[in-house]
Amino acid sequence: MVRAITVIRPGMLTTIQDLGRWGFQATGVPVAGPMDEYSHVLANRLVGNDPGAGALEITLMGPELRSDMDVTCAVAGASFAITAGDRRAPMHQPFVLHAGEHLRFGARASGARASVAFAGGIDVEPVLGSRATSLISRMGPFDGRPLRAGDVLPIGESDSMAAVRHPHAVGSVAALHMPTGGAQLRVIRGPHDRMFTSAAYATLFTSRFTITPSSNRMGYRLEGPRVAHVDRADILSDATPIGSIQVPASGQPILLMADRQTTGGYPKIATVISADLPVAGQLAPGDWIEFRECTRDMAAGARRLRFRPLEPRRS
Amino acid sequence: MIDFTILAAGDAALVVQLDERIDPALNAWCVALSERVRTELGPSLRDTAIGYCSVTVYFNPQIIDSAWLEEEICAIAESIDAPDATHGAIVEVPVCYGGELGPDLTDVARFAGRSEEDVVALHAGREYRVYLVGFIPGFAYMAEVDPAIAAPRRATPRAAVPAGSVAIAGGQTGIYPAVTPGGWNVIGRTPLAPYDPRRPEPFLFRPGDRVRFHRIGEADFQSW
Numbered sequence: 253m254v255r256a257i258t259v260i261r262p263g264m265l266t267t268i269q270d271l272g273r274w275g276f277q278a279t280g281v282p283v284a285g286p287m288d289e290y291s292h293v294l295a296n297r298l299v300g301n302d303p304g305a306g307a308l309e310i311t312l313m314g315p316e317l318r319s320d321m322d323v324t325c326a327v328a329g330a331s332f333a334i335t336a337g338d339r340r341a342p343m344h345q346p347f348v349l350h351a352g353e354h355l356r357f358g359a360r361a362s363g364a365r366a367s368v369a370f371a372g373g374i375d376v377e378p379v380l381g382s383r384a385t386s387l388i389s390r391m392g393p394f395d396g397r398p399l400r401a402g403d404v405l406p407i408g409e410s411d412s413m414a415a416v417r418h419p420h421a422v423g424s425v426a427a428l429h430m431p432t433g434g435a436q437l438r439v440i441r442g443p444h445d446r447m448f449t450s451a452a453y454a455t456l457f458t459s460r461f462t463i464t465p466s467s468n469r470m471g472y473r474l475e476g477p478r479v480a481h482v483d484r485a486d487i488l489s490d491a492t493p494i495g496s497i498q499v500p501a502s503g504q505p506i507l508l509m510a511d512r513q514t515t516g517g518y519p520k521i522a523t524v525i526s527a528d529l530p531v532a533g534q535l536a537p538g539d540w541i542e543f544r545e546c547t548r549d550m551a552a553g554a555r556r557l558r559f560r561p562l563e564p565r566r567s
Numbered sequence: 568m569i570d571f572t573i574l575a576a577g578d579a580a581l582v583v584q585l586d587e588r589i590d591p592a593l594n595a596w597c598v599a600l601s602e603r604v605r606t607e608l609g610p611s612l613r614d615t616a617i618g619y620c621s622v623t624v625y626f627n628p629q630i631i632d633s634a635w636l637e638e639e640i641c642a643i644a645e646s647i648d649a650p651d652a653t654h655g656a657i658v659e660v661p662v663c664y665g666g667e668l669g670p671d672l673t674d675v676a677r678f679a680g681r682s683e684e685d686v687v688a689l690h691a692g693r694e695y696r697v698y699l700v701g702f703i704p705g706f707a708y709m710a711e712v713d714p715a716i717a718a719p720r721r722a723t724p725r726a727a728v729p730a731g732s733v734a735i736a737g738g739q740t741g742i743y744p745a746v747t748p749g750g751w752n753v754i755g756r757t758p759l760a761p762y763d764p765r766r767p768e769p770f771l772f773r774p775g776d777r778v779r780f781h782r783i784g785e786a787d788f789q790s791w
Binding site for chain 1: 575580584587588613616617625628629699702703704744762764770772773774
C-alpha cells in the first residue's frame with residue numbers, strides 16, 4: 253500500500269520544502285527552501301529524518317491533513333494548537349498520527365510559519381534534485397504551487413515508530429524562540445556599501461521598520477524612514493542572496509527571503525546573518541524589524557550558538 | 568590582469584566584483600572564474616551565480632571558513648588571464664517577428680523612426696552575448712542591442728507576457744521562458760523553449776553563449 257497523506261484543507265499557504273534547489277542559480281533557477289531553516293531541520297530530526305527531507309511549511313493558518321497509515325510527525329517553529337485525531341499533540345516533540353486520523357492546526361500563539369515533518373519524509377519527485385516549492389518560478393512539487401484540498405503527498409518508507417520509542421536528544425529545549433511583534437536582526441554591511449551615505453547607515457541601524465502587507469516568501473517590503481543612496485539606485489544585475497536588503501529608488505528597503513529571484517538590479521545595503529534568518533522567517537506583515545550591525549567574526553559566533561542544538565547528540 | 572575586489576554578502580556568500588559596466592571581456596572573465604571555482608572548490612560550495620560583472624559564491628558557513636574561501640577564490644581569480652570573449656557556444660534562435668506574436672514591433676519602429684522591416688533587420692543582424700541568466704529559470708539577458716532600436720521598458724508592464732516572447736529593453740534583448748508579467752517590448756516569438764525540464768539539457772542558454780536570431784514566417788512558427 254502506498255504511504256500517503258491527503259490534504260483536506262490547505263490552510264493559508266502550505267508548501268513542500270527541503271533545504272533548497274542549489275546549484276542552478278547561474279541558469280536563473282531560484283533556491284527556494286524554508287523561510288525558517290532551523291525549524292525545518294529540527295522537525296526532520298525529531299522524526300529521525302535527514303535534515304533535508306521534504307516537509308511542509310505552513311503559514312499563519314494551518315491545514316487539515318489525513319493520513320492513510322500510522323506515521324510519526326513533528327511540528328517546529330510557530331506555536332500552533334495541534335490535534336492528532338482527538339488528542340492534543342505537542343510542538344517540538346514527535347507524536348503518532350494513526351491511519352485514518354486527521355491532523356489539525358488551530359490557534360497560533362506566536363511566530364508565522366511552522367515546519368511539519370513526517371517520518372520517511374514527503375517523497376515527491378525531485379525537480380533538479382530538490383523537493384522545494386518555488387512559487388515565483390512555479391518549480392518543484394505540484395508545479396511549484398501551494399497545496400490544495402485533495403492533494404496526495406507520498407511519504408517515504410521509515411521505521412515510523414523509532415522516533416517515538418527513542419526520542420532524539422533534541423527536544424523542546426532546542427526550539428527556536430519565536431518573535432512576538434517584531435525582532436532585531438543582525439546584519440553585515442554591503443556588498444554595495446559604497447552606494448549608500450553614512451546617514452543611510454545611521455538610518456538603517458537606528459530606525460524601526462514595519463513589514464508591509466505586500467510581503468511574501470519572496471521578500472518583505474519594509475516601511476520606515478527613507479534610506480538614501482549616494483547617487484544612483486540601480487546596478488547592473490547581480491546575485492541576490494537570502495537576507496539581502498535591497499534599496500530601490502524609493503528608499504524603502506526590501507528584505508529578500510527564501511523565494512527570492514536569482515538576480516536583481518537594486519543596490520544592497522546590508523545582509524542579514526545566517527543565525528538570524530530563521531527569526532526573520534517567523535515574521536509577518538505588521539511586525540517590526542530593527543537592524544543591528546555586526547562583523548563577520550560576530551556572525552560566525554552567533555551562527556555556532558544558534559545551530560549547535562541541531563547537531564546530532566547521543567542520548 | 569583584471570582588477571577585482573571580494574565583498575561579503577552576509578556570512579554565507581562572497582561576491583567577486585569587477586568594474587561596473589557591460590563589457591564582454593569582463594563578463595567572459597566572470598564566466599571563466601565561475602567555472603574554475605566550481606571545478607576546483609566544488610565540494611565546498613553550494614552554488615555560484617553570474618552577474619554582468621560579478622560572480623557570487625554561495626557556501627555553507629557551518630562547514631566553510633569564509634576567510635579561507637576568500638583566499639582560495641582570490642588565488643584562482645589572480646590566475647585567470649583575460650579570456651577570449653568570443654568563444655561561447657552559438658545558439659541559433661528562430662523568431663517570427665511582428666503581428667500578434669510581436670505586438671510591440673510597431674512601437675519600437677516608432678521609437679527608432681524606421682520601418683518594422685528595418686527593426687527586424689537590425690535585431691536579427693547581429694550576434695548577442697548572454698551576459699547572465701536570471702529573473703526566472705532560463706531567462707537570458709543578452710546584449711547589446713543596436714542603439715537605434717534600444718527602446719526603453721514600457722511605461723506599464725504587461726500582466727502576462729507569453730512564453731517564447733522575444734523582447735527588447737534598452738540595450739538588452741531577451742526571451743521570456745514562461746508566462747510572466749513583464750515590461751520589455753515584445754517584438755516577436757520563438758518556438759524554442761529556453762527552459763524545458765523534460766529535456767536532457769533543460770536550459771537553452773548559459774552565460775557566455777552567443778545568440779543569433781533569424782527570421783521565420785508564421786507558417787514555420789506554427790509547424791516548428
